[in-house]
Amino acid sequence: MLARGGLRCIGATTLTEYRKHISNDPALERRFQQVLCGQPSVEDTISILRGLRERYELHHGVKISYGSLVSAAVLADRYITERFLPDKAIDLIDEAAAKLKMEIASKPTELDELDRAITELEMEKLSLKNDTDKVSKERQQYLDNKLTTLKEKQKEFSDQLKEAKSIRSFKEEYGTLMSLQRQLEETEKKNLANPRELEQSLLLEEVTGLDIAKIVSKWTGIPVSNLEQSEREKLVMLEQELHKRVVGQDSAVESVADAVRCSRAGLSDPNRPLASFMFMGPTGVGKTELAKALAGYLFNTEDAMVRRPYSVVLFDEIEKAHHDVFNIFLQLLDEGRITDSHGRTVNFTNCFVIMTSNIGSHHILETLGNNEGSSKEAVYVMMKQKVVESARQTFRPEFMNRIDEYIVFQPLDLSEISKIVEFQMRRVKNRLKQIRINLEYTKKAVHLLAQLGFDPNNGARPVKRMIEDMVKKEIALKVLKRDFVEEDTIFIDVDQANNKLVTKKLENNVHVEEMVA
Incomplete structure (x- = not known):
């Protein structure tokens, strides 16, 4: 046919x-x-949304501002890459309007979360009612205190909600009356009635650009809304946050923090990754740990691309990759996207791309040894030049030129190793707290572990093995033998005669000096 x-x-x-x-x-x-x-442009999409605005306003019973239409088109084009305009922008407007209508007509999210938390705690308290052991009683006491706090917050929220509803009800009645009166006066003067204006006078709630940004953040996990004051303060102090996990390496931490601040301030190139770094230096000096610390700070998780487009992507020991892999990196670093064998495009424009490498690490130790009298800044410049030159001899020029910054990590000294020992010991202490055993240790014990684990060639890796062998294994054996039981305090000190660690039970009446908090 x-x-x-x-x-x-x-x-x-x-x-x-x-x-x-x-x-x-x-x-x-x-x-x-x-x-x-083809896909319409952002400008065409705004025109389409303008034509649909009245339909969605009447359907949801809320006003939709022109700014929200522009935000929907721009943010959808920038951040929602797996779908097309105008469909994704229309869905943003639809969901933002529906969310606003639900917030007006139903219980606020904050109050609903409080109610759920109170219900969960009350159920747990009920399940512990017949338990008489010490742990259960302490848990019941904790639940009572927690419930008291949450119920006070619940009452405060409920009172605020009642007050807000009464104000809204008054505004609706008074505002509608005054608006209709003005409309009537204007209509009588002009002898003209505009149904759209009359309908809009009854729609007192409005979808704004901020509402659209919140929906985009909810869909993608990308923080596109305006920075709140608390986040501004955290970003300004980002170096201190990262240094809680990364000891030393001031230059590396500062460079990463600057890149994060640029991206959150909206100054990064929208067609490339937020930043791309190559971390170079000896093993065990904190290259991978800095990437994990950044991921933990940004996303509250070190794990997690297709489902989480806002990520820290780490390629560890990049020099060991096949040379064909670098062809993929060229597209990733230059265009911010790669395409798989099925034709699916993965977007990297909202990612921090970090690569680590041990290339040229021998130059670092040589430079430090040959320039002991020089300033720290001058030594770092010489060291970085040699390491980057080694990388240029290994990697292709087109790959090297696409990396935003090369960051060279310096070997850790004994004082920095001591800080890492304290950090690792606090982890052991926190794990023992979970089984209701306390751990205390002296500065001498920390110093001895740092001395035994200090190795400029291997960084902090020997420290973890040292704590595993000399601390964790001995404590684990004594816990299993019931030498250490619940409510006991384990004390770790140094036997001065043999220069060895001593792990023993601390009696309540014993006073210990130089104990690490």
């Missing part, structure tokens, strides 16, 4: 489905004239 002209047919499909079902049949393909419908 198509060949004879007996059937007039207009079909709509995607390019993928066309290749799969139509292109495989040349005879069928000849019967159709292809008309490619």
Whole structure:
């Protein structure tokens, strides 16, 4: 019928489905004239949204500002890469309006979360009612205190909600009356009635650009809304946050913090990753740990690309990758996206890309040894030049030129190793707290562990093994033998005669000096 002209047919499909079902049949393909419908521009999308605005306002019963239409088109184009305009922008407007309507008509999210938390705690308290052991009683006491605090917050929220509803009700009644009166006066003067203006006078709540930004953040996990004061303060002090996990390496921490601040201030290139770094230096000096610390700060998790487009992407020991992998990196670093074998595009424009490498690490130790009298800044410049030159001899120029910054990590000294020992010992202490055993240790014990684990060539890695062998294993054995039980305090000190660690139970009446907090 198509060949004879007996059937007039207009079909709509995607390019993928066309290749799969139509292109495989040349005879069928000849019967159709292809008309490619491209994605509309951001400006065209705003015009489309402007035409749909009235329909969505009447459907949801809220006003939709012009600024929210612009935000929906711009943010959808920038951050929601797996879908197309205008569909994704329309969905943003629809969900933001629905969310606002739900907030007006139902219980606020904060109050609902409080109610859920109170219910969970009350159920747990009920399950512990018949338990008489010490742990259960302490848990019951904790639950009572927690419930008291939450119920006070619940009452405060409820009172505020009642007050807000009464104010809104008054505003609706008074505002509608005054608005209708003004409309009537204007209509009588002009002898003209505009139904749209009359309807809008009854819509007192409005969708704004901030509402759209919150929906985008909810969909993608990308913080696109305006910075709150608390986050501004955290970003200004980001170096201190990262130094809680990374000892030393001031230059590396400062460079990473600057990149994060630029991205959150909106100054990064939208067509490239937020930042790309190559961390270079000896093993065990904190290259991977800094990447994990950054991920933990930004996303509250070190794990996590397709489902979490706002991420820290770490490529560890990049020099060991096959040379074909670097062809993929060229597209990733230059265009901010890569395409897999199935034609799916993965977006990296909201990622921090970090690569680590041990190339040229021998130059670091040589430079430090040959320039002991020079200033720290001068030594770092010489060291960085040699390490980067080694990297240029290993990697192709087009790959090296696409990296934003090369960061060279310096070997850790004994004082920095001591700080790492304290950090690792606090971790052991926190784990023992979970089984209700306390741990105390002296500065001498920390210093001895640092001395035994100090190795400029291997950084902090020997420290972890040293604590595993000399602290964790001995404590684990004594816990299993019941030498250490609940409510006991384990004390770690140094036997001066043998220069060895001593792990023992601390009696309540014993006073210990130089104990680490």
